[in-house]
Amino acid sequence: MNNAKHFSLSGKRVIVTGAGQGIGRAMAVSIVGLGGQVVAVDVNASALDSLRGELGADRLATVAGSVTDEAVVQQAIDAGVAAFGGVDALVNNAGITRTAMIDKMDLSSWRQVLDVHLTGAFLFLQALGRHLIARVKAGETVAGSIVNISSDAGRRGTIGQINYGTAKAGVLGMTMCAAREWARYNIRVNTVGFGVVETPMTETIRSDQFRDTYLQQIPLGRWGETEEVVRPVCFLLSDAASYVTGQHLSVNGGYTIGL
Template identity: 40%
Template sequence: MSGICHGRVVAVTGAGRGLGRAHALAFAAEGARVVVNDLGVGLDGTPDPASPAAQVAAEIRAAGGDAVAHGADIATGDGAASLVTTALETYGRLDTLVNNAGFLRDRMLVNLDQDDWDAVLRVHLTGHFLPLRHAAAHWRAETRAGRTPHARVVNTSSGAGLLGSVGQGNYSAAKAGIVALTLVAAAELARYGVQVNAVAPAARTRMTERVFARAMAAPGTGFDAMAPGNVSPLVVWLGSADSAGVTGRVFETEAGRITVMEGWRPGPTEDSGARRTPAEAGATVRALLTEALTPGAVYGAR
């Protein structure tokens, strides 16, 4: 088996279903050896008796690839550390980390309790930070030992994190945090040979099946625009050595579309050189807003 990831070892979190499974299969098809992580929980994060990680690993092996299942909770220090350890003990290296695991507990803000807030931020945001931290520590040690890697991290944000989404304050906050984490990690880890990027995908998974209930097919082609596998080619490329020089970027992707997202940067500004009164500050803001771009609409807003 050969491909752009031939010889690389890739760990994918939340890889038992949906986007994660599609990524794991796509990496394997391009020659990667894959650590398939999945805790095996329901859509809301509660225990599910059917753990899918082993099934995906077996699917990869049946197709001629190489994979190992990992069932620990990557939102814990021990679980995240064991993800890296599994890659090293099984394959002797780790080249790419794809942070993908997550779930939903949607509520309007006035109905969102702290448990649902904490649970979503724990899995999405902490579940990105801890595997990234442990992988980065390994790559730093490799660099200090004179073996600078060509390492890659692909994080998973969302349009909800870029624009906001009504009824998803916890999810939107976590996904926005992932973007900021991506930018910081890209800046801090470059010296260790690590590139860090994020994708904001749109695809039909357990988390979005109500939104994308009907397949969007191009007339006469049978192309299922919302299939999770449409997102994976970009993720695989970002996780490969071929993506050299691309870091600190966020890409929105769905169907056949890839968009480079351009985030916060200074817009119209005015410096008075002195302290303003509140009324003066307000007048300045209103004048500046007439020159500023209109923000994108929050998903679900009317």
């Protein structure tokens, strides 16, 4: 029995949001490396151009814009149809931070973070679900997979980022609801929650001021690297995870053992 083929992403057409840098970029590179095709979405058009130059236009389509813009969401679906004949999967990865203590946080910072992490994820999830369900109703057999990116902040809370922690907790609820509704269409929906990964968004936590405090709580004793944390996401996108839905996978070096 050839089990390796189940871990391949050959034939999988995947939207990745926030693909211009960090984890999103590493995700796009990994998916293409495993045989898949990617529609990369990011607000940074030049970063997308660079990524397309690296991976090739035959493997990567790009859409520049905000995940909170419904027109951009539809453009991503349309780009996948035009370039690859359809879309099968989604990684809801786009994110921002607007840091402030609860009593100092303004409403704009609250709304911006919830809009990107929660509303943006919902819009893309909804759009791909509609695309896949329409294909099922037309008689096609689909194997859809959606992976929503959450965070330890959504499970344990965080200081100075109530907007981010709230949004990431909401992503967990979104995953479970969609998984229940769409299982009958063979659309799987799961969450991957990251710990501290070496990206620009975690520079403050990894600074000398906070480094030792956080590392002491991570059993593996180190930060995650982008290339290694995207592998579990690729697993959930693959046929190897065909019987996995509505689950939350923590990729954090053991930070949330027991939760």
